[in-house]
Amino acid sequence: MSSSVTSFTPVLASIVSLLAVLPIVLLGRSPNAREGATFVAAFIKFGLVVSMLPAILDGKTVEYTIWEIVPNLEIAFRVDSVGMLFGLVASFLWIITSLYSIGYMRGLKEHSQTRFFSFFAVSLSATIGVAFAANLFTLYLFYEMLSLATYPLVTHHQDKEARTGGRTYLTYLLTTSIGFVLPALIFVYIKTGSSMDFVSGGFLQGFVGPTETLILLLLFTFGFAKAGLMPFHSWLPGAMVAPTPVSALLHAVAVVKVGVFCIIRMFTGVFGIDFLKGLDLGEVITWIAAFTILASSLIALTQDNLKRRLAFSTVGQLSYIILGVALLTPQGVTGSMMHIGMHAFGKITLFFCAGAIFQATGKKYISEMVGIGKRMPITMIAFFIGSMSVIGLPFAGGFWSKFYLLWGTVSDGQHAMLVVLLISSFLNAAYFFPICFKAFFCSKEESLFEARTEEAHPCSVAALSVTAVLSVVLFVYPEPFFSLAEYATAYYMSL
């Protein structure tokens, strides 16, 4: 991990989608060309990210400094293994989601599609920016950009409900980022006087006392409210008013993962695992995460709206990631990082399914979906696979990350957390399987659907099939995520 390559690629990877906004807007009159532009940008982006993969797997980092914006503080990019992992997931899923959104938006004849695709591209730019940020300042910059760029997406419908959802969304995100992260950021800047680069073992050690560390830790952990840690989670269900592709990519992948990614960065690159271990501060966060996991799972059980249930499931799953890294054990950290990828594929499948159901039948509530398996078999099979992945059952990628998380609890003797994880897995199963079960196994009388097969727009179906298949593939071949996570763990825990 010592050597680094200077290359403009990370910057390009980030801004390519920002640049794509121009053709998207200009081609707004002809939808096919516009979506073509989106795809081209998406593929270029993915290609750029992948092109850096060999270097990362070689143990190098790719760096580029744009310029020093505040004295001693640069806007800089650095791709390391964690960032690469996240960047891979996000840029790949953009392609899939674009495919899916075309189906969804056209299927429902949504308005203002140009605006939708433009801001989608901007959001992706911000996401990759976060993934490849070299220091805390750059990270914050893109974090804020993401909050604002997603606002028009969340409120796409421009009705009263959207306004309420949008308000909640921004209130939570801006309050926490301006109220918590910004002062913490400036405090860190003053205390260390450094450029706040993420480095192995953190850079805070020796600059701040234990109390300050605790306060900073809490400020950062809650401040990155995109991670949905309770009590700052309620924007997430609120944001479900967005069109489903938005919910899928942003609220199962980009936005929330940006939140947890930031927290991982805090633990590994800012505070340093060893430093936190020395002060015994991980435990505070683990308990908060544990509470969030259980509470959100229980709430999810009570939800009838499918997207809201998925949203609360997401809240819980995000806390897995936080919990994993807060365990401060190598296996926990590895599990956390892997979970970013694994959960992404699982959850996006689920959201795609929910969107496809709405698109084809207009149904939003779980109670209305009895017998839907016969109407939309592909979709519901995919839904089943996605559920398995999220629950952490074998034959889906989620198994591996769950496995590492559990190992992480055991290896450090934190049995309480082990219990929490197990209970929550059980709860996960409890809120997903009934849906699948009732979809397929119901009597003719119970079924609310006529027995004819009618799937959603083919683009949508293709998209959700791909992600479902990939979830299974990741069980068989978790290698890319696994090795990246291993690298990262080794680097940040100086093993």
Add this chain to the structure above:
Amino acid sequence: MEFFEVISAKFNYWIYVIIMMIGLYAMIAKNNMVKKLIGMSIFQTAIILFYVSIGVKDGATIPILYHDQVHAGHHHDDHGETAHHESTDDHHASTSGDHETDKYGYPTRHAPDVVIDGNDFANPLVHVLMLTAIVVGVATLGVGLAITQKLHREFGTIEENEIHDLIKSGK
């Protein structure tokens, strides 16, 4: 008399404060706009009084040179002017034997023979400043009165509380 001596040493400064406070009070408390502006003028003249008091010197007169001093200067001046018209160089050769000249041969000091005692004349600087302040005062008064008239044209009154009532009642 000693008591008066003590008082006389500073009483100007005390009374200027009193006058100024009268003006300030009127500016804030009065309702009538013209009254407020009168208060403003009183307030400003009090400040001018303060400044003028700074410049007073015991035993000094108005800051204009005595006639004989000027006369000496003017004599020289007239001479210089005529000489200048004829030939600059001659003029300086003849008159500036012991007087300083700059590199172009012009005198650097007018009438260097005149001796002026600094304590003979009151401080002219404050007078200059206060000329400006008086002008500023009348300018502000004029603008204030113009606004008052405009308000009267629009609201039909020059009492501030009545205008507030009119605005509140939505007229």
Add this chain to the structure above:
Amino acid sequence: MKSLALISVVITGWLLLSAVGDFPDWGDPDSPANSYRLSQHFVTETFHETAVPNMVTAVLADYRGYDTMFETVVIFTAGIAIISILRVFRTEDPGAGGPKVYEKRPDLIVDTTCRLMIPIIQLFALYVIAHGHHSPGGGFQGGVIFGASFILIALSRDMQAAHKWVPERRVLNLAGIGILIYAGFGLASMFLGYNFLDYAILHKIIPATPIEARYHSMLGVEIGVAFTVTAIMYSIYSNLASKGTMKEGL
């Protein structure tokens, strides 16, 4: 409002009075203000440096000429401001509200007296302007007196009579030209290579030594000031007295 006023008056008054004890005695020639080189210089050196016996005029128009230029600008601003606030250009009903101004009764005594007085006033004003170097007075005082003579015309006859002398356009032209005269001296110094308002360099274009150039330039700027002040004083009066209509005065 009254209590607020009382509180602020008491606080300010107490503050100001508390500092009085710290002042030098009234009339003390050795107080810092009077003995510092600044005022000493103005008293002892003004004549040598500018050849003007009235130190106030010299300091006003030369040493602090920049201030004085803006003093003139203040007057000018006030004139323009009052026109922009009050003047009614359109011929709609102007004097809505307000008491009816008294019927104009031509009064022989007033009329005759003013007729006699006004030339004298104007002559005196010119004297004050021109003789400001040697006696109290100068552009401001003279200008105000000159302006007052027009005000007197407007008061004793009516505004239209005064307008024959100084129609509105001419007033504004005079005011602008006054400032241009003042600033023109500054600009001329600048074009000749010295700093703004450094009259000494003007000896290159007027036949005089640098010191005399200062002396004469001061007269020039005083005349500029007088132009502006005359015009604006009358302009302010005519606007205020006619409530912006410029039709009939008081």
Add this chain to the structure above:
Amino acid sequence: MIEQAPALILLFPFFASIIVALAGIRVPGVSFPLTVISMFASVLSSVAVLVRVMNDGVIRYKLGGWEPPMGIEFRIDALGALVATAVSAVGLLAAIYSKRQVPAETGDRVSQYYTLYLLLMTGLLGMVITGDAFNLFVLIEVSALTSYALIAMGPRRASLAAYKYVIMGTIGASFYLLGVGYLYIKTGSLNMVDIHEQLIARGIFDSTAILVAFILITVGVWIKMAFFPLHAWLPNSYAYAPTTSSAVLGPLVTKVMIYVMIRLTFTVFGADYTFGQLEWSEVVVWMSVAAILVGSISALAQTDLRKMLAYLIIAEVGYMVGGVWLADDIGLIGSIYHIIADAFMTLCVFLFAGIIFAKTGKRDLNALDGLFTKMPLTMVGFLVGAFSLIGIPPTAGFFSKWYLIQGGIASGNWEYVIALLVSSLINAVLFFRIIEIAYFGAKPAEGHGDHHHAESHDSKISEAPLSMLFPLLATAALLLAIGLYNKDIVAIIAEFVSLSNLGAILP
């Protein structure tokens, strides 16, 4: 001519104002081009001076050729040159905006308007570059008289506001004058630098008169800048003035007064005295906290767009005064940087308010209904300004908050930090309220998935005319540029701050 650049900064608008007054009455059409040309020339001169100051250090320009303290001098250091550049640039942009609105809002008084406008700019620029305490008073009055008139040219309520401003402004200016008198009686000098030297030479920092002078000057300047609780004149004045007037008064008058406060605090009294000897920093910072909170919360209660912005100015004034009185290098840098940033962001939102008023004729927030589809470019410009006021990177507002908060933390004034953050959030609420109205419409559709209501607006794009749009977008671009190049601006400011001797007096 480069030696004369300091004088040219204000001579261009000054001469132009006279020419406009003379020629504009006959040919009203010349007023606008003359104004813009002279302001542009003024910007160029300011930039020239700025470059020279950065290369050669402080410029002293002796007016009339007299050696200070006998004569008046311009004394332009890095701070003055920077602020002069910003002021003239804002003046230029606001002038361009006024092209259509002046005839529309002031009727027959176009030439008077531009005369006053240019005189206002003359006064403000003069205040920035002068080095003489009394000259400052004269220029304060020039700019004050023009402001009164520019405000009173508005509709009915504007006159009342202007009247209050006359009274308050005169009290403020007179206090300042009195304070200068107190300094003069103790030091005998009027030149700012010379006063400071005399204060040191005579060793009279303990004197009550100096203390009272300090209080009078500070309070006088506070009144002029509408610092809480002396702000009562501001909201109505800026809200009811013609939009063209508030577009130039809002950004500039308060900011220049803050510059004056900094100038007097550091050049005349010196940091040692202000922050070392007088231990009032705490009190003033608390006052600024109150200003920030009161300004923000009052803004929240407004439905009139410009009144809301006027209250925001009060909060912003609190930022800057607080930043100065943190008595911290970074805080001071933040304050000065905020002067620049805030001038442009206030200009940006006031231009926006003006455009809305010009297009719809309405003042309240509901006038913004559905504006994203009708005037997308205007909204883009506004968004940048709004984000800057909220403090979202990479706009200028973010970085000024960055430095201010840094100063607050470094000096341990946590209440100030919290107030800044709270006000940021309140600004977010304020502006997202506007954004919501513009985006969703005043009354969004009830049901979910009303997908077509926006479609009906699409065809009706009706942007503001270019003379209004250009300044708005230029301001927005400048805000981004100021944000992105904040390091260079801060380097200029640091030049001044390093001379301010602030670091030495801190414990």
Add this chain to the structure above:
Amino acid sequence: MIWQFDLIILVFLVITAIISLQVKDLLAASMIYGVYSFLMCLLWAGMAAVDVAFTEAAVGAGVSSVFLIATVFRTSRRSSD
């Protein structure tokens, strides 16, 4: 400068200032303000500030009073306080 003379004028100044602000008839107030200015002018002349006194006589006692009176004629003579 004769301080007894000054003191008397100063006392009169305070009195005229108060009266001009208290009297309810604005025309009278304007006139008394003129008196006040004139006294001020005398005082300054006594303090050797002839130029200032001259200006005050012309501006304060003269033109300012005329402006005030013009406004009073054009608006209203009555004052509530």
